[in-house]
Amino acid sequence: MNAKQKIAEMIDAKQVQFTATADQIWGTPETRFATAESVKPFLEILDKEGFTVETGLANMEHSFVATYGSGSPVIGILAEYDALGNLSQVADLGERKAENEGGNGHGCGHNLLGTGALAGAIGIKDLMEQEKLTGTIKLFGCPAEESGYGKAFMVRDGVFDCLDVALTWHPLDTSMAWGLSSLAVYQVYYNFKGISAHAASSPEQGRSALDAAELMNIGVQFLREHIIDEGRVHYAFMDAGGESANVVQPTASLYYFIRAPKLDQAESIYKRVNKIAEGAAWMTETELEIVFDSACANYLPNQAMTTVMYENLKEFGKLNLTKEDQEYSQRYYDSLDDATKVSLITRARQMNPTVSEEEIQRLGTLPVLDNVGPLVFSSATLGSTDVGDVSWVCPTAQVFVGCEPQGTPPHSWQWVANGKSSVAHKGLLAAGKTIATTAYDLLTNPELMAKVKAEHQATIGDKKYQSAIPADVMPK
Numbered sequence: 001m002n003a004k005q006k007i008a009e010m011i012d013a014k015q016v017q018f019t020a021t022a023d024q025i026w027g028t029p030e031t032r033f034a035t036a037e038s039v040k041p042f043l044e045i046l047d048k049e050g051f052t053v054e055t056g057l058a059n060m061e062h063s064f065v066a067t068y069g070s071g072s073p074v075i076g077i078l079a080e081y082d083a084l085g086n087l088s089q090v091a092d093l094g095e096r097k098a099e100n101e102g103g104n105g106h107g108c109g110h111n112l113l114g115t116g117a118l119a120g121a122i123g124i125k126d127l128m129e130q131e132k133l134t135g136t137i138k139l140f141g142c143p144a145e146e147s148g149y150g151k152a153f154m155v156r157d158g159v160f161d162c163l164d165v166a167l168t169w170h171p172l173d174t175s176m177a178w179g180l181s182s183l184a185v186y187q188v189y190y191n192f193k194g195i196s197a198h199a200a201s202s203p204e205q206g207r208s209a210l211d212a213a214e215l216m217n218i219g220v221q222f223l224r225e226h227i228i229d230e231g232r233v234h235y236a237f238m239d240a241g242g243e244s245a246n247v248v249q250p251t252a253s254l255y256y257f258i259r260a261p262k263l264d265q266a267e268s269i270y271k272r273v274n275k276i277a278e279g280a281a282w283m284t285e286t287e288l289e290i291v292f293d294s295a296c297a298n299y300l301p302n303q304a305m306t307t308v309m310y311e312n313l314k315e316f317g318k319l320n321l322t323k324e325d326q327e328y329s330q331r332y333y334d335s336l337d338d339a340t341k342v343s344l345i346t347r348a349r350q351m352n353p354t355v356s357e358e359e360i361q362r363l364g365t366l367p368v369l370d371n372v373g374p375l376v377f378s379s380a381t382l383g384s385t386d387v388g389d390v391s392w393v394c395p396t397a398q399v400f401v402g403c404e405p406q407g408t409p410p411h412s413w414q415w416v417a418n419g420k421s422s423v424a425h426k427g428l429l430a431a432g433k434t435i436a437t438t439a440y441d442l443l444t445n446p447e448l449m450a451k452v453k454a455e456h457q458a459t460i461g462d463k464k465y466q467s468a469i470p471a472d473v474m475p476k
């Protein structure tokens with residue numbers, strides 16, 4: 001048996017520990033930086049497994065780094081465990097039903113992401129122990145990926161400066177290498193403060209914060225025509241003043257996400273949005289407070305490392321789905337609308353250019369997939385991820401593992417419902433094996449490591465990473 005097969009066996013031998021941990025985190029969904037319960041099982045297991053654990057990195061109480069081994073190379077593995085608001089969902093159910101009305105839910109599969117990364121770190125550690133390999137493995141616990149961007153704060157504070165490379169993964173409804181970029185984003189609150197008054201008897205005494213917020217949104221609406229095509233500006237009302245229409249609303253607050261393919265492009269749009277907010281405050285004689293929440297950079301894929309990870313995904317990322325798994329997942333496939341079901345055939349054709357039309361028809365109707373798509377590198381972008389910031393300071397690679405029902409998007413109730421299933425468990429184990437075997441390649445092949453680093457240097461060129469988060473902004 002070769003070393004990589006041994007890794008896969010050792011991960012399988014501990015699978016109950018990993019899947020039980022994923023289920024435990026599913027049951028305590030927490031958002032942003034407040035991940036006190038979700039981080040606990042990681043700390044307990046890593047300590048028991050012989051890692052040295054340090055918590056509270058970059059002013060985040062529930063972040064950690066767990067270290068095994070010594071010397072170079074230093075390989076980082078990134079774990080996430082935060083959930084999303086208002087996505088509580090009954091497990092294993094084929095329709096939308098909250099388990100806890102208004103509660104949180106793991107709609108992005110980070111209960112799987114975190115434990116898959118954990119399995120990867122422990123898998124390579126077990127092999128290093130057995131084969132007396134030198135090098136260092138560091139598993140990072142990174143809160144607030146969904147909003148707040150823990151890793152962006154960690155990068156700003158130099159947490160990843162010790163790394164030669166970083167590896168991670170993300171659940172999806174299909175398996176492939178992550179060869180795309182992502183959008184840089186600025187997240188900012190615009191808080192307006194006015195003067196309340198009776199809206200009928202003394203409106204002249206009032207200054208409406210709600211008017212200011214509305215004028216800001218109208219101004220931004222006109223701005224959208226004059227930004228780059230790939231720019232994205234979206235918002236939520238955090239406070240609309242109150243529920244009484246007969247009061248001039250004294251407070252209003254907007255939360256903006258401002259995105260573009262590159263950080264400097266997002267910054268220039270952000271500065272223009274600030275001017276619009278200031279204009280709205282002038283027009284309404286209200287006060288404006290701009291509160292910088294967070295920001296993250298675009299992702300730079302490393303082709304050399306992603307290619308190696310992709311090969312490992314093809315070999316060790318098989319889910320070996322059973323008839324029961326397909327039958328289980330059918331409930332989520334049935335919940336899709338007809339247009340989405342039809343589009344899956346088109347996607348199956350794109351993802352599997354060399355297989356027969358008969359096979360494509362089959363793949364396009366399966367409720368869950370166990371094939372790996374082709375390796376594609378492209379400048380196209382997905383949403384935003386704080387893995388982007390990490391990719392600027394060290395070569396970074398990641399894969400998607402198709403452990404979610406086919407056709408269902410991230411941040412959906414279907415992902416929450418599927419989060420403790422046999423399919424989800426198989427996905428996290430496949431991800432762990434892919435990460436650990438890639439770490440093995442990087443630990444034992446100095447030529448590969450040199451190639452990966454040379455590519456990273458060439459990609460960065462003379463562009464120096466500069467965190468978009470101001471020095472005085474803290475995670476909250």
Ligand SMILES: [Zn+2]
Binds near residue numbers: 108109110145170
């Ligand atoms: Zn996610």
